[in-house]
Amino acid sequence: MTAGPALSASGEPLLRLDNISKEFPGVRALSNVHFDLRRGEVHAVCGENGAGKSTLMKIISGVYQPSSGTISYKGEERQFSSTRESEAAGIAIIHQELNLVPHLSVAENIYLAREPRRGFLVDRKKLRADAKRCLDRLGVDINPDRPVRGLSVAQCQMVEIAKALSLDAEVLIMDEPTSSLTEQETRLLFKVIRDLKASGVGIVYISHRLDEMAEIVDRVTVLRDGRYISTDDFATTSIDAIVSKMVGRSLEEKFPDRTSVPGDEIIFSAERLTRAGTFRDVSFTLRRGEILGFAGLMGAGRTEVARAIFGADPLDAGTVTLHGETLSITSPRDAIAAGIAYLSEDRKAQGLAIKMPVDANMTLANMEAVSNRFGLIDFAKHAKAARDYVDLLNIRTPSIRQPVRLLSGGNQQKIIIGKWLFRKSKVLFFDEPTRGIDVGAKLAIYRLMDELAADGIGVVLISSELPEILGMTDRVAVFHQGRITGVLETQKTTQEEIMRYASGYARPAG
Known part of the structure; x- marks a missing residue:
């Protein structure tokens, strides 16, 4: 050792x-x-x-x-x-679940309740300088004055790490x-860890x-x-x-043997999707039986494109087509009605009602299916639907009335998948679906994705882990600065080639 x-x-x-x-x-x-x-x-x-x-x-x-x-x-x-x-x-701890105050700045979060003072007032200049020193130590370019609510999950993770470093802990x-860092950011973190050692x-x-x-x-x-x-x-x-x-x-095995086989039929397509300042001219297709990967560095636009397709953020231009029908999506409600689902990378904040029980979360996106003709919940149907998907997805819970917050990360992720399966979704965007879950649960999620593709459901996997992209997808769309720079056949590519496209060294597609 x-x-x-x-x-x-x-x-x-x-x-x-x-x-x-x-x-x-x-x-x-x-x-x-x-x-x-x-x-x-x-x-x-x-x-x-x-x-x-x-x-x-x-x-x-x-x-x-x-x-x-x-x-x-x-x-x-x-x-x-x-x-x-x-x-x-x-003793300092960096929690798996982010513990930041959204409306405060990065610097204020790093030194929360420990702000440097000049008399009775906070010394803003020193606060900013100290926070920048912590961020520079990690090698990340985040403005200390920026509100946390505007940061990505990966950026928030780096702020959490900077916060712990500021304590000079033993x-x-x-x-x-x-869990939400790119390969490049992980390398920087490891350098910091070696210095601390x-x-x-x-x-x-x-x-x-x-x-x-x-x-x-x-x-x-x-x-x-x-x-x-x-x-x-x-x-x-x-x-x-x-x-x-x-x-x-x-x-x-890390990844299951794939049973889904991509066909020629295009079930979903996006044409020249644009959102000013975020991404532009993004086009891709998804075939029946295929798992399509989205790869790229932090801030490349992968999540932003998925959110826009789901109606969570507005599009300035472009068209989305599902099974030959051009969709008009202005809100998540429109996307859900059309059969498009988005499994957020931040499952607790955006994918689950964590204080509610398993059964309520499972049926939340399809309440009409468990309601009677008067709009009232049929509790027998409600319980049966929840139990069916708990059994189908092998969700480990003592009861369907167990609050979701008390379950493990892997079981929480399965509940989100169950919610969208109960909704009969036709296209599922998985955004970092195995973030923070163990190897056994990862394999279960991978098998579910393969089964969904085999059943004809469109699957898009957004992941910062290139081995996951290479192990689970048929093609990979690589993003760089809001554009797709290449769509590669997974079996014919390598991590190195994907990184060249992700870093902007290869010519953009189209």
């Missing part, structure tokens, strides 16, 4: 947890879990959704109190009663930090992207069903071994 220069294998761990258990009403989330973190190392915590990773991190950072067990920090037994207390002690917990910071790293761990991780602890399974030096184990421990079985 290779570790940072400040690592002392024989010394007291920087952070140590022994026999940590956590119980919620009716649920035992953690049972006698062990974990330790040394100075100057990256220690990964792996496990499927629901394995207890996030609960353990929330105990370390003071969000939850353990039901039993002990926490030692810098040689002293500690128990943090709040995140403010843990941050004051030098322990930094990263919960899915690269060299300065003696201990980093707890949670990610479902196991392949990327080989570059930065020193040790790995596996949890399964809230229980401790093992801790290994990363250099002496393998991805296959880690996955086997995570799921309790062998999981050899």
Whole structure:
């Protein structure tokens, strides 16, 4: 194992947890879990959704109190009663779910409740300069004065990371930090992580992207069903071994064998779609049985095109055709009625009513199908529809009345898919559908996408993960600065060729 220069294998761990258990009403989330973190190392915590990773991190950072067990920090037994207390002690966490205030600026979010002051007033000049220094450290070009509500998910993720860096923490917990970052942004983040390791910071790293761990991780602890399974030096184990421990079985395939076969029939087409300042002259077709990929760097226009087709943002020009009929879409309601669905990359903010139960979310886009002729909900139909799709999609939930917010990310994503399947959608845009979900759930989502394409439903996959694009699509439309620069046959292309088109080195299509 290779570790940072400040690592002392024989010394007291920087952070140590022994026999940590956590119980919620009716649920035992953690049972006698062990974990330790040394100075100057990256220690990964792996496990499927629901394995207890996030609960353990929330105990370390003071969000939850353990039901039993002990926490030692810098040689002293500690128990943090709040995140403010843990941050004051030098422990910072970057949450998987973004935790920013939309109407405040980037700088104000980075230093929220810690703003530099001149007397009784906030020192705006220093606030901006300090925030810019954190952003520059990450190598990202985001205006510190820009309101957060105008940022993309990936940009918000970088702001969250900058916020954690601003605390100068001795322990930094990263919960899915690269889940919405491009490959280039991930490289920048890894450079920051290496610098932090060299300065003696201990980093707890949670990610479902196991392949990327080989570059930065020193040790790995596996949890399964809230229980401790093992801790290994990363250099002496393998991805296959880690996955086997995570799921309790062998999981050899990353992508399923495709059963859908693209035909010649064009079921959906977009012609010269334009939205001023965002994208222009975007044209593509989608064939029956095909999965079409959208690839490109952050801000290239992939999500923006999908949102415009769905009616969430206005188009200035262009036409959309579905099964030979030219559509007039001015709102999501029009798109849904026509049979077009959009699965947002931010599932909790835009795809789910997270405080509502599973059954309500499943039928939300098609209430007329579970209502009687007087417009009142037929609760028998409502429950049957929810149960049918829970069974069909193998959604793990104790009840169809379970609030969606209590389910894992993979099961939440399946509920969104179920919602649109119940609506009988004809074209589905999947925007980063496997962001923040585990390897087992990813495979289930991939199989669902393949089955949908095989059933004649149009599938568009928007993804920042090029292996995912190459593993799941038939063709890939590559975006650069609001234009499609190339539409490539997936089996005949490579990551390198896609990146050339995404970086603008290849001539735009058309």
